[in-house]
Every structure is written in structure tokens, then in C-alpha cells.
Amino acid sequence: MEGSLAVIGFWLFMIALVMKKPLMTFIEKSKDVGTSNAQILQRLQQLEILSQTMSKDLSEIRQLLQAQTTDGELLKLKEGMQDESEKLLIGVAGEDESESASDSESDSTSESESEAGSEVASEDLGSFVDKNTIRIERTLPGSIEAVWNYFADPNHLSPWLATTTLQPFVGGRVDLNFDFNQTVYGVARIRGLISQFHAPSSIAYSWIDTETALQSHVSFELSGQDDQTKLVLTHTGLPEEKLAEFLAAWHARLEVLIARLKSLVPPDFTATFQKMLPIYSALALTMVVSTTSANAAVSQESYHTIQIERTHLLTKYDNHWRDADELEKEIVRLKHENTSSADQTIDHLDQKLKNEYRDLHQIELDIRELDKALL
Numbered sequence: 419m420e421g422s423l424a425v426i427g428f429w430l431f432m433i434a435l436v437m438k439k440p441l442m443t444f445i446e447k448s449k450d451v452g453t454s455n456a457q458i459l460q461r462l463q464q465l466e467i468l469s470q471t472m473s474k475d476l477s478e479i480r481q482l483l484q485a486q487t488t489d490g491e492l493l494k495l496k497e498g499m500q501d502e503s504e505k506l507l508i509g510v511a512g513e514d515e516s517e518s519a520s521d522s523e524s525d526s527t528s529e530s531e532s533e534a535g536s537e538v539a540s541e542d543l544g545s546f547v548d549k550n551t552i553r554i555e556r557t558l559p560g561s562i563e564a565v566w567n568y569f570a571d572p573n574h575l576s577p578w579l580a581t582t583t584l585q586p587f588v589g590g591r592v593d594l595n596f597d598f599n600q601t602v603y604g605v606a607r608i609r610g611l612i613s614q615f616h617a618p619s620s621i622a623y624s625w626i627d628t629e630t631a632l633q634s635h636v637s638f639e640l641s642g643q644d645d646q647t648k649l650v651l652t653h654t655g656l657p658e659e660k661l662a663e664f665l666a667a668w669h670a671r672l673e674v675l676i677a678r679l680k681s682l683v684p685p686d687f688t689a690t691f692q693k694m695l696p697i698y699s700a701l702a703l704t705m706v707v708s709t710t711s712a713n714a715a716v717s718q719e720s721y722h723t724i725q726i727e728r729t730h731l732l733t734k735y736d737n738h739w740r741d742a743d744e745l746e747k748e749i750v751r752l753k754h755e756n757t758s759s760a761d762q763t764i765d766h767l768d769q770k771l772k773n774e775y776r777d778l779h780q781i782e783l784d785i786r787e788l789d790k791a792l793l
Contacts, residue, residue, distance in 0.1 A: 544651075544665040546702065551654040552665045556672055558649055559679045562642025565649070566618030568675060569638050578675040578684070580608070588615050589775050591742070592623045609739060611779050618642075624782050625653070631732050632657070633785050655789065662698035669694045728788045735781045742774040 544554035558565050567574040572582040575594075583593040594608040610624035614637065622637035634655035641648045651672070656664055670690035677684035749767050752760040 542669075543701070544669055544698070546661055546665075547652070547654075549658045549661075550656050551652065552656065552661055552668070553653075554649075554651045554665070554668055554672065556649045556651075556676070558647045558676060559645065560647060561645055562618050562640050562647045565640060565642070565647040565679070568679070569621055569640070570615075570617060578678050579671060585612065586615060586617075588612055589772075589779065590615070591775065611775065611782065613779075625655075626735075626782075628736075632660075633782065633789065635786075655786065662695060662702040665698040666691050666694040669698075724788050728785060731781055731785050731788070735778065735785070738774050738778050738781065742771060742778070745771045745774065 542556070544552055547553050568578065569575070570584065570586055572584050575582040575584070580594040580596040582595075583591070585591050590612045592608075592610045592612060596606045596608070607628045609626050609628055612621065612623045613635070614620055614622035618640060620637065620639050622635065625634045625636045626632070634653060636651070636653045639650040639652075649672075651668060653664055653668065670685075670687050673690050674684040674687060745767050749764055749771070752764050752767070
């Protein structure tokens with residue numbers, strides 16, 4: 419069993435490399451020669467089909483592993499994957515040759531096509547730190563003080579990220595409401611607590627999707643020199659199958675931010691996301707690793723117990739957020755009364771609110787520990 423797993427793991431890694439090569443060659447070639455939007459779209463569609471096919475195959479392998487399948491079944495699946503992937507890769511290689519011949523015949527390309535071809539530079543691509551973490555680095559126009567506002571000031575966050583409520587201190591709450599035009603799957607709400615706040619160099623907070631209950635953590639590190647600021651964005655605690663999606667989304671949002679900083683019309687978020695997702699999906703395949711050991715470390719019974727505890731903590735987390743909301747509303751109401759008794763009550767409620775935030779932070783840590791046990 420272990421021998422077959424090693425063979426399949428190695429084979430999948432090699433397929434990922436083969437898939438990555440035409441993609442990166444295409445991107446590098448686009449820097450030197452003009453490439454039309456139609457060619458870019460066609461290539462991305464081909465890679466998207468290939469990435470979706472391999473994603474499905476990997477899912478089948480995981481299911482077989484969990485069912486403790488036999489070596490024969492695994493090898494049969496491997497052969498099927500190889501035949502299917504070879505057909506797609508031959509199609510991609512054929513397109514490479516025909517495009518190369520076409521490029522050699524034509525030396526004149528319009529300026530707009532040239533810009534489209536070099537739009538995605540390899541140094542602008544984000545990276546996979548590990549199977550639960552992504553990282554993007556950007557050089558942003560503007561001083562570090564000016565750029566900082568776009569990460570810590572709600573009025574500056576809204577135009578490129580989401581409608582934001584943010585308390586600028588460690589332990590403060592963050593509330594992000596994404597409108598329909600700036601999301602991939604519709605309206606979403608993110609809640610979290612600030613774990614790091616050092617103006618104007620760094621801010622970090624938990625990232626909890628209220629719709630899916632997915633919990634992760636995002637940090638923004640800034641370092642400035644003259645009129646440029648280097649940004650390092652790190653998003654950790656993500657499910658392995660969501661890495662490409664989050665990288666494509668952050669890539670698209672940062673494109674909007676850069677346009678805002680340059681006082682330009684920002685690109686369409688959804689269009690950029692759809693363009694980048696196949697690229698990151700292809701690169702994500704190089705992160706393929708066997709999850710057999712991790713699955714074996716947690717028995718089925720323990721896995722079920724942890725899931726129940728995690729659900730319980732998430733419910734508890736929601737209840738604490740609801741209590742915190744009610745306390746904040748009551749504090750605002752009492753401040754309008756402007757009486758001595760109201761002031762005393764406000765002091766008491768402020769302390770209760772701090773306790774709520776402390777409990778929320780602890781629950782976040784507990785959920786994170788459970789998530790580590792499930793990985």
C-alpha cells in the first residue's frame with residue numbers, strides 16, 4: 419500500500435510540473451511578444467479544464483484512501499488519470515506550437531495586445547507557503563503613511579476591500595461586508611478580532627466567514643522607502659482546496675487597490691478573479707502531498723468528536739458576537755442620556771464588553787487548535 423502511494427504521489431507531482439511548464443513558458447513569452455486577449459483566454463480555459471480534471475481525480479484518490487482501498491484499485495485509478503491527462507496535455511502542447519509559428523510570422527502587434535500579454539508578470543504572482551497558507555508581495559505606490567490608511571482606515575478600506583468597521587487596537591473587532599460587485603459568490607460578511615496593530619507597519623486579524631464558518635487569519639506587513647511601500651500579505655489557516663481561490667481573490671483585490679492608489683479606474687474584480695483562478699489552480703497542483711499520514715493520525719471516532727466540539731465552539735462564538743453587539747447598542751443608547759447613572763452603567767457595560775472580546779479571542783484560539791488536529 420505504501421509503495422503504491424509513493425508512486426502515485428510522485429506521479430501526481432510530475433504531472434503538476436508538466437502542467438506548470440507551459441503556463442509559466444506562456445507567461446514569460448508574453449513579456450517579449452504580443453499576445454491577444456483571445457489567446458490568453460483560450461490558454462486559461464485549457465488550464466482550467468486540466469486543473470478541474472486533476473482536482474476531481476485527487477478527490478477520488480482521497481476517498482479511496484479513506485476507504486482503505488487495495489493497491490490494485492489505486493493503480494487502476496492512476497492509469498485512468500494518466501490517459502486523461504495526456505490527452506489534455508497534448509492539446510495544450512499543440513496550441514503552443516501553432517502559436518509559436520504564428521508569432522514568428524507576425525512581427526507587428528498592437529500596443530494594447532502587448533500590454534494584455536504581459537499583464538500578469540511572474541513576479542506578481544502570489545505563492546503557496548504551505549498547504550494552509552498563501553502569501554502575496556506587492557510594491558505599492560505611495561508613502562507608507564499614505565498606504566497604511568488603506569489597511570487601517572474604514573473609509574479607505576471600503577473602495578478596494580469591503581465596507582468596514584474596525585477598532586484600531588489589539589483586541590478590537592473587525593467587521594467586513596463585501597458587496598455583490600466585489601465578491602465571487604455574492605454578499606459575504608467577515609468578522610474577526612485584531613491580533614496585531616502597529617501603525618503604520620502591520621495589522622493582523624482573524625478572518626471568520628459568517629456564512630461558511632470558515633476561520634482563518636490574515637496579516638498585512640508594510641515597509642516603506644521614499645514614495646513606495648512594500649506589502650507582504652499572508653493568509654493562513656485556509657483549507658487546502660481553497661488556496662487557489664483565495665490567492666486569486668486577493669490578487670484581484672490588490673489590483674483594485676493599486677489602481678486606487680494611482681487614482682486610476684480600477685479593473686473589474688470578477689474579471690480579474692476569473693482570469694487568475696486557473697493560473698493559481700495550476701500552480702496549486704505543485705502543492706500536492708499525500709494526506710494519508712494526517713488522516714491516519716486521527717481515528718474516525720476522534721475526528722467525529724473534534725467536529726462536534728468545533729461546531730459547539732462556533733455556536734458559542736456566534737452567541738458571544740451577538741451579546742457584544744447588544745452591549746454596544748446599549749452603550750450607544752446610554753451615552754445619549756448623558757446622566758450620572760447612565761455613566762455608571764456604561765462603565766459596567768464597557769467591562770462586560772471587554773470580557774466578551776476576551777472570550778471571543780479564546781474561542782478563536784480553541785477553534786484553531788481543533789483545526790490543527792483535523793489537518
